[in-house]
Amino acid sequence: MRLQAKPFDAQIFAQFGDVICARQMPDKMINQGKCARYHNLAKLDFVGDGRAGISLFDAEPRALPYRLEMMERHPLGSQAFLPLHEHPFLVVVAEDDNGQPSNVQAFITPPSVGVNYHCNIWHGVLTPLEAPGLFAVVDRIGNDKNLEEFWFDEDMVIEK
Amino acid sequence: MRLQAKPFDAQIFAQFGDVICARQMPDKMINQGKCARYHNLAKLDFVGDGRAGISLFDAEPRALPYRLEMMERHPLGSQAFLPLHEHPFLVVVAEDDNGQPSNVQAFITPPSVGVNYHCNIWHGVLTPLEAPGLFAVVDRIGNDKNLEEFWFDEDMVIEK
Numbered sequence: 001m002r003l004q005a006k007p008f009d010a011q012i013f014a015q016f017g018d019v020i021c022a023r024q025m026p027d028k029m030i031n032q033g034k035c036a037r038y039h040n041l042a043k044l045d046f047v048g049d050g051r052a053g054i055s056l057f058d059a060e061p062r063a064l065p066y067r068l069e070m071m072e073r074h075p076l077g078s079q080a081f082l083p084l085h086e087h088p089f090l091v092v093v094a095e096d097d098n099g100q101p102s103n104v105q106a107f108i109t110p111p112s113v114g115v116n117y118h119c120n121i122w123h124g125v126l127t128p129l130e131a132p133g134l135f136a137v138v139d140r141i142g143n144d145k146n147l148e149e150f151w152f153d154e155d156m157v158i159e160k
Numbered sequence: 161m162r163l164q165a166k167p168f169d170a171q172i173f174a175q176f177g178d179v180i181c182a183r184q185m186p187d188k189m190i191n192q193g194k195c196a197r198y199h200n201l202a203k204l205d206f207v208g209d210g211r212a213g214i215s216l217f218d219a220e221p222r223a224l225p226y227r228l229e230m231m232e233r234h235p236l237g238s239q240a241f242l243p244l245h246e247h248p249f250l251v252v253v254a255e256d257d258n259g260q261p262s263n264v265q266a267f268i269t270p271p272s273v274g275v276n277y278h279c280n281i282w283h284g285v286l287t288p289l290e291a292p293g294l295f296a297v298v299d300r301i302g303n304d305k306n307l308e309e310f311w312f313d314e315d316m317v318i319e320k
Binding site: 020021022026030031032034035036037038039040041042044051052053054055056057058059060080082083084085086112114116125126132133134136137138141 | 180181182186190191192194195196197198199200201202204211212213214215216217218219220240242243244245246272274276285286292293294296297298301
């Protein structure tokens with residue numbers, strides 16, 4: 001099955017997570033007017049005794065067409081990806097249909113934009129499209145099993 | 161008073177906060193070996209009923225020599241700065257001497273490196289040295305007063 005990666009659509013993405021980007025107007029100007037603060041842009045949600053932590057992910061850049069073999073979700077926590085560079089990256093999300101990803105959608109982010117997948121939302125693994133593939137990740141730090149994978153019977157090919 | 165900005169020294173910085181950067185060895189390889197995870201790199205610490213949140217700061221770039229007029233600290237929480245670009249930025253920290261910053265030190269970060277100021281550590285405001293001055297910030301979301309400023313009688317000039 002072939003799927004086209006679309007330009008990022010914040011309204012569609014809202015059902016899967018938060019777009020972390022500067023809005024039209026800052027919530028507050030700080031530091032004597034020299035810094036705009038866009039406040040509290042992501043719903044961080046960590047179940048049980050897990051808590052927020054900052055990690056770094058350094059991922060191998062991929063290219064389009066990209067073969068999507070699996071998707072994953074984290075039942076115990078949200079997961080935010082913040083690019084430590086100005087390159088777009090590929091975001092793949094899906095609805096859930098009885099424990100399986102359904103209605104898969106692919107987007108290419110604008111530069112300098114992060115995403116926060118809400119708790120238990122199906123998403124593709126981190127797929128930068130250029131080097132460096134370095135991201136700060138804010139997700140759940142805890143010892144419980146927080147990863148569910150779904151491997152497709154047939155790969156999906158995501159193209160431009 | 162003049163002060164020289166030094167190359168970033170993670171060992172000295174450790175008394176003020178955490179360096180958020182890829183270590184020599186990842187803690188774990190994930191995503192079928194295609195992504196290195198450097199796990200839980202910052203001590204997030206939020207007092208009272210505050211909690212972690214992700215905001216964006218968009219700050220006006222500054223230049224060296226930079227006139228440091230004030231420093232600030234956050235008594236109720238740590239504050240992490242994650243550059244959404246590959247440019248170095250200026251980091252200013254100080255020890256505390258009876259409620260006043262003392263022994264001020266200035267560093268220039270390497271590219272793709274973030275910092276997390278620990279709770280109540282004196283630091284300068286966000287000072288990118290190039291545009292864009294865009295950073296993701298992980299700090300305390302809450303309603304209490306969480307900002308203390310100290311204005312110097314005499315400015316400090318930070319130079320290369």
